[in-house]
Amino acid sequence: MPKMDVGPLLGGPEESMTQRSGPACKLCGKQTQYRFSNLLLGTIEAAYFKCESCDLLQSDHLDHVNSEDMSGLYAKGEIHDTGAAWRQICICTRLEQLTKLGVIRGMAKRPIRALDFGAGSGFCVSFMRHRLQWEAYGFDLFSDPTFAKNNIFNSWSDVQARAPFDVIIASEVFEHFSRTLDGNRKAI
């Protein structure tokens, strides 16, 4: 299958084909190349880079925002991010399919225990609990969840108290890290 150029799909302006190196990939630490820029929330000029090795599309415009300001930005993002609901549905549908196919299986004699690392609105946690009958929890440092509020934590010790997990999902998370995965591995 040919590789898809995601720039135009995300509404990015046309860019010249000139290669420009970006920062180290947040997932694998390899070289990235500049792909396109976009104006976010009407104020943030965001440049996007794609990894030459693992293809992760990522940006660095939030890397130096402090945690208090980050919560405000995520709240604004929920208003402006018109594709968020569709992406959440896609994730939940995939989880349901993988469960029906037996790819995702829990331990015997108890429900599947799952963690949504970077739970955002809590939609996936709610879906896993009520549609899939899983014992699902979420972790998010910056969002104020709309769904499954009582099962989404901003304290890692609260998450650890419910471990181990059969399934951990982390959607739209790695591209927001300010360090490479190696730097975050211990935390995860």
Ligand SMILES: [Zn+2]
């Ligand atoms: Zn990479």
